[in-house]
Amino acid sequence: HHLFGAGSAWSAVTIKEWLSNNNKSGTIRFYATPAEEGGSGKVYMVREGLFDDVDVVLHWHPGSVNHARPRTSNANKSAKFTFKGLSAHAASAPDKGRSALDGVESMNFMVNMMREHVPQESRIHYVITKGGLAPNVIPDEAQVYYYVRHPKERMVEELFQRVVKAAEGAAQGTETDFSYEVMHGNYSVMPNEVLQSVMHKQLVNRGGVTYDKEENEFAEEIYKTLLNPVASIGDQEKILPYKTIHGYGSTDVGDISWLVPTAGARIASWVPGTPAHSWQAVASGGTSIGLKGEKLAVQVLSDTAIQIYLDPSIVKRAKKELSDRVGEDFIYFPLLGDRDPPLDYRN
Structure with missing residues (x-):
């Protein structure tokens, strides 16, 4: 994430200079993205x-490999569930308290049981963000942060409501109160083969x-720390073949891709085999390996933008593909609703 904003800005300047040097007309707009992750x-x-x-x-x-494949992703909706109870001394007056942490743990237990009864493509994960301050004090406030994912946004909504029901049951059973705040929501990525085929060709070229x-020596040291890597040093020199794939992560690019023809590339900026969101990815990103990527x-x-300027029919065909994929009855609704941006979403 410390690379792709700067890289996109660099690309925007490069395209602007090409337009100017070649007396071409057009508009390049660079969108910086606050809080993408x-x-x-x-989405806002x-x-x-x-x-x-x-x-x-x-x-x-x-990424750790290179490709410009048509790629889908999971839609995603997250929320923070906050339980409120009553504090009391856990040893001398346990009957006078109602544990908010009991509410959180009961909710988590029910959601974990729910996993057996959801579509297999689903992903649900959580982290307890507040659990109390001392073992001998019954917590009067506790919080758990949930992500709910599925390839289809409407299934995400359905699963999310089931998670809310688990919270309701947990609050009733533990005699606590709860509330939740939706933190973010993303559509799945809508692939566009017209644009991706153009981008893939540029990547191959x-x-x-x-x-x-020196970079190989660094890469070998990083590679030793990876757990069951799925790529090998040297794979960064290759371009993966063109085919449609599904990624289980989520991105706010998804919402854009349902409304505007969108194409993207994954570029080897980490040592091959490095998983995202790892210290190894951060370590590579600040080196010449990251800068080369x-x-x-x-x-x-x-190169892709230049090809589009040279052949405007690409835009027309890409828009038709998008229209065909989403269907004439599609109406966009943001999964995060009408909330204001959560400026403290990491707290």
């Missing part, structure tokens, strides 16, 4: 109409990332 910054931009006049959106994301001796991403994004 967990805050759904792009979509909701406010900031993409209404956009023809095509191009993006990239660091550019090739992958080559390490020098970023430069390749800039080139691929810029």
Whole structure:
């Protein structure tokens, strides 16, 4: 995440200079994304109409391999569930208290039982963000943060309501009160083969990332720390073949992709086999390995945009594909509702 904002800005400048140097007309707009990871910054931009006049959106994301495949993802909705109880001394007056933490743990127990009865593509995960301050004090406040995912946004809504029912039951059974705040929500990514095929061709033309001796030595040290890596050092030089894939993560690019034709690339900015959200990814990102990946991403994004300017029919075909995929009855509704941006969503 410390790479792709700067890389996209670099690409925007590169395309602007190409337009100017070649006497071409067009508009390049760079969207910075606050709180993409967990805050759904792009969704608020979509909701406010900031993409209404956009023809095509191009993006990239660091990774451990290179591809520009048509890629779907999971839709996602998150919320913080807060339980309120009554404090009392846990040893001398346990009957005078009602544990908010009991509410959280009861909710979690029920949701974990629910896992047996959800579609297999679903993903539900949580972390307890407040659990009390001392063992001998019955907690009067506790909180748990939930993510609910599924490839279809309407199934996410259905599963989310079942999680809410678990919270209701937990509160009733523990004689506590609860409330919840929706923190973010993302649609699944809608692939666009017209745009992705153009981007894939540009990536193939550019090739992958080559390490020098020092970078190879660094990569080998990082690789030793990986658990069951699915790629090998050297894979960063390759371009994965073109095919449709599904990723189980989520991104606020999803909401854009249902309204504007969108294409993206994954570029090897980490040591091959490195999982996202790991210290190894951060370690690589600040080295020449990360910068080489970023430069390749800039080139691929810029080359793709140039091809679109040279052949405007690409936009027309991409828009038709999007229209066919979403269907004429599609009406966009943000999964996060009408809430204001949660500026303290990490607290």
